[in-house]
Amino acid sequence: YKRITTKSLIEMKANGEKISMLTAYDYTMAKIVDSSGVDVILVGDSASNVMAGHETTLPITLDQMIYHASSVVRAIERSLVVVDLPFGSYQSDPKEALRSAIRIMKESGGHAVKLEGGKEIKDSIKKILNAGIPVMGHLGLTPQSIYKFGTYTVRAKEEQEADKLIEDALLLEKLGCFAIVVEKIPAHLAEKVAQSISIPVIGIGAGGKVDGQVLVIHDMLGMNNEFSPRFLRRYMNLYDDMTAAIGQYVDDIKSMDFPNEKEQY
Ligand code: KIV
Ligand code: NA
Numbered sequence: 001y002k003r004i005t006t007k008s009l010i011e012m013k014a015n016g017e018k019i020s021m022l023t024a025y026d027y028t029m030a031k032i033v034d035s036s037g038v039d040v041i042l043v044g045d046s047a048s049n050v051m052a053g054h055e056t057t058l059p060i061t062l063d064q065m066i067y068h069a070s071s072v073v074r075a076i077e078r079s080l081v082v083v084d085l086p087f088g089s090y091q092s093d094p095k096e097a098l099r100s101a102i103r104i105m106k107e108s109g110g111h112a113v114k115l116e117g118g119k120e121i122k123d124s125i126k127k128i129l130n131a132g133i134p135v136m137g138h139l140g141l142t143p144q145s146i147y148k149f150g151t152y153t154v155r156a157k158e159e160q161e162a163d164k165l166i167e168d169a170l171l172l173e174k175l176g177c178f179a180i181v182v183e184k185i186p187a188h189l190a191e192k193v194a195q196s197i198s199i200p201v202i203g204i205g206a207g208g209k210v211d212g213q214v215l216v217i218h219d220m221l222g223m224n225n226e227f228s229p230r231f232l233r234r235y236m237n238l239y240d241d242m243t244a245a246i247g248q249y250v251d252d253i254k255s256m257d258f259p260n261e262k263e264q265y
Helices: 006-015 027-035 062-073 094-108 119-130 143-149 159-175 187-196 238-254
Strands: 019-023 040-043 080-084 112-114 135-140 179-183 201-204 212-215
Touching: 006 019, 006 080, 006 179, 027 040, 027 062, 040 062, 040 212, 062 080, 062 094, 094 112, 094 119, 119 135, 119 159, 135 159, 159 179, 159 187, 179 187, 187 201
Parallel strands: 019 040, 019 212, 040 080, 080 112, 112 135, 135 179, 179 201, 201 212
Antiparallel strands: none
16 A cells, blocks of 8 residues: 555455554654554554543543644655544534544644544544544543543453444444554454454454554653563663663763764854
8 A cells, every 4th residue: 555544444354454653743753653554653642641641531622632633734745644633633523523624634733533432432533424524433441431440450251341332333333433442452353343343443452363463662662661562562772762862872971972073163
């Protein structure tokens, strides 16, 4: 694919090709992610944690999401850019949800939006889709509801919640969503969801029997040492590499090694 569209992702699922997705929140990182061949870039509201240092995703605003998303969009050539609708920008009523989605599309140039939830936000999803804006769903552990859940532990282990999740997935497909993220649910449940619908199911902490995987880029690059859930595979230990490099810089300044003769005018 020269350029990934929502249609390409549905084709990939039909052909059994797994979808790769990663977050990015700024121009420089997005350029690296796009050139590395990642299919979908998510401008996640995890920016609230990773970029701004908040404990939850709740404080990030629509304006801040638009700032991150527009920075990402300027960098990309191939990836599909999906932007999270932040907490408070879509829950109160469908009209507000549509207004927020329109602002993201117009002001950032992103290609699609993502909303957390199923049946509860059905009318908002419909309204956004009716305006021609592609919607990605998000079920399972939905961090914007963390104060309702109380913890970040695995969701839908009990039958009742698992049944609701499957119903929600079927509903999201029927409404016309182009894909669904499932976060931190049992692998066998995620597999069942992926088999039950024809739109791609992209997992995070949901096992390998789904149609694609997503991680937060700072986590997979090992930039934060504190966050180590079982589902996270670290591909680098950038925290250690960066502190070593920056420590060396400090030492070189103190010892007057930097700058040297060749590094000045
Ligand atoms: O905000 C985010 O990074 C996400 C992913 C974890 C799916 O929603
Ligand atoms: Na998110």
